[in-house]
Amino acid sequence: MYRYDEFDRTLVLERARQFRNQVARRQSGEITEDQFKPLRLMNGVYLQLHAYMLRINIPYGTLSSRQMRTLAHVARTYDKGYGHFTTRQNIQYNWPTLEEIPEILEVLAEAEMHGIQSSGNCIRNVTADQYGGVVAEEVEDPRVWSELVRQWSTLHPEFSFLPRKFKIAVTGSPSDRAAVKVHDIGLRAHKNAEGKIGFEIIVGGGLGRTPYIGKTIAEFMPAEHLLSYLEAILRVYNRYGRRDNKYKARIKILVDDIGIEEYRRQADEEWESLKDGALTVPQEEVERIRAYFAPPAYETLPARDSGYEAKLFEDAEFRAWAKVAITAHRQPGYAIVDISLKPIGGIPGDASADQMDALADLADEYSLSELRVAHEQNLVLPNVRQSDLYALWQKLKAHDLATANIGLISDVIACPGMDYCALATARSIPVAQRLSKHFASLEKQHDIGRLHVNISGCINACAHHHVGHIGILGVDKRGEEFYQITIGGRADEFAKLGDRVGPAVSYDRVIDAIDVIVNTYLKLRQPGEKFIATVERLGIGPFKEAFAEENLDAAA
């Protein structure tokens, strides 16, 4: 894992001190709330419905057990004993006081974490494939490049007051788990014919009220030019992105307005003066960072552990969990383990301080002290010996962390919605909870198979409902909560926006509506066919018909 050197550490500590000073100036009335707002936002401090919320970055989703213990400590000391993992590899605390926040930031800085640029109109926390460096299919480790981008984007003097927020995601695998096509910039590391590393750079993707799939601005940007080219793209956006209307201010609107060819022309022109300059990435710096991500001390193990295979055979409950929770590791004899933060009826992404501590201990015992945070609001133990899986599973169960629903219908991605968020038009957490209870039977869930449900409490789409296999969007209809339902969206390498399946339904009928969709799928699927494949094969037609027949928009 990356460790701060003296420079990284100095920056984070100075930043915490600076914020302490800004809070003091706000409290003395020296600056107005209006002037304080961008300062607090750039340190991750939001004003929510009931209190301040603090959002902490977990860059590219990588956490050490020590850092996890710090997160647990903060949850216990400054919050109500919980933390909430988000879709952007952040953790949010919903109940700190403004006075305490500088202190929290100092505690976090000691553990090499911070909230810098976790909100505000600047370059946000860089996200990446949560399986970086461990997944069997990987071409290039996204963590190395994410760290490079994290550093370049941190307190960037030119790009700290952009027209709007700016999100960058990185992947280095053929399967895209980082949703690079729906970010302001998506980076896909790949190798050319000579084996040289470069990036496909995708710009202008995004969800929100006008969703777009990103477009490729460069097919293969050699790695040494990555930062100078990003600087060129950002400069064009900083200068020409709209500032008159915050709903039209994201880069996707500019890319759509002028077209990708024109955007490329302008970026290339800007790049002329930046290329081969001081931002050229020195090979030695790449190697310095890469050394931190060198494979840990793995043991030489047989590719398949017979004890593990015997347990799979003997214990059906373990088998059901393993089927969804385990992904192939690049190191023989090891496994990647997904940990569901979606217990049946729970709040998606919430973890208690005790659970965080337990996970830190389990990471020390079974995963070479490492954890990951996935954008699906789940956690990952990336380095588990197959021979330890059964013991690990039993311990996870004891902490209510072994729900066998990864990738299934109750593994819902949901934003905070009306329960916390000041912008919400509808609740999302209770919808997720009801859905999860309705499909509580794991047998049923496994029968339905892979199905991603995303629920956003308003058009801002924080839960990425457009790219959910089933997307649920809360809307306001004459002062009542209604939900628009889409199907067929996906966030992976075949990224696509979902289509509406019928008129919006009331809060009371959401579950009925999901039932109709699921039952239609079960009726029409071919053997072994996943939900998304059935929708793609048949189109939305049969689902629309079934939806209409049930009169779902009528009152319950």
Next chain:
Amino acid sequence: MPLLENGHIVEDTWQTLTEEDPSPANPAAAVIVPFARYLAEREAWAAHEGPLGLAVKAGEDVEQLTAEDLSRVSLVALDFPKFNDGRAFSSARILRERLGFTGRIRATGEVLRDQLLFMQRCGFDSYLIPRADAEEAWAAALKELSVWYQPTADGRPWITALRTGRWERQEQAAE
């Protein structure tokens, strides 16, 4: 509004013209002319004897200035219509790094002390600041952060260069 340069409040010797103001009677006066007006009246301003400055609005493109223009101009004032409008940061870097402008770059409009460091890093060296702020507070603001990841034309060492020894090599070469 007080003018901050080299860490001190100094007297503003420049006269700022609007689009409509008549050209100064004194040909040796130091005047700041609106950018659009300058572009329209280039020839006339070529004859101006005194120091010439330009006032550039946030949406205007500084790269319209030619090398000849820049040899004539000794100050460019870049406007922040609101503190959160960051376009002038790009304009300043383009002036310094691409166009090689060595005169003063002045920040006008809503200039907040919390942005001073960013401004300085982008190439500003003159700031019209709100009255309430004391000199010491602004001086302190410049010292809040001592390390940076990004290379810019302000000549501060950046972290990658320090890590790789490039910075020392560059310093030695300059000596």
